[in-house]
Amino acid sequence: DTGVSQDPRHKITKRGQNVTFRCDPISEHNRLYWYRQTLGQGPEFLTYFQNEAQLEKSRLLSDRFSAERPKGSFSTLEIQRTEQGDSAMYLCASSYPGLAATGELFFGEGSRLTVL
């Protein structure tokens, strides 16, 4: 499968715990995006990378959230001290400059976080 891969697909955690999600983009894509989607809502932008550089962060990305893409390939999204409001689907997408400039993104199936 050469699509965008996310792991784990579902994570259940207790409030206050840390969680980390991983995203493996399509191999030739140098742009990687994280979005968050809560029930009944559209995806909301969190951040994006071009290669290893984090170029844009949403104000939604509080201090408890951190994203990395150390070698310009896979990316991790960590949430520290989780809160119930963090329960959502975390979507990863990738693209390359020609398509990214026009907004055509390739999404993974998402990682669903449930905070108890």
Add this chain to the structure above:
Amino acid sequence: AQKVTQAQTEISVVEKEDVTLDCVYETRDTTYYLFWYKQPPSGELVFLIRRNSFDEQNEISGRYSWNFQKSTSSFNFTITASQVVDSAVYFCALRPETQGGSEKLVFGKGTKLTVNP
């Protein structure tokens, strides 16, 4: 500010009916892109179409067609002769055309389409 409104939360039709999904957007940018994405039950959003703000020509792709009207800030999506496989949540999205600026897509809340056999 950028905003996308999809007033229809859920639509249910019977197979072979035509259905139109509405999308109204707000932006102060003069140049922007509009999109439709499909999210099937598996959760993976799938790109359907992109439209540049300068191109108001309607587009048809098989059973899908899109009507972009800048005068009413609308970008509606019609599925002709709907099929059960069309059942999904459909999102309209907006992004300004940027050179080194923001790349975020602003999505509407989505319209859940159910096509019954």
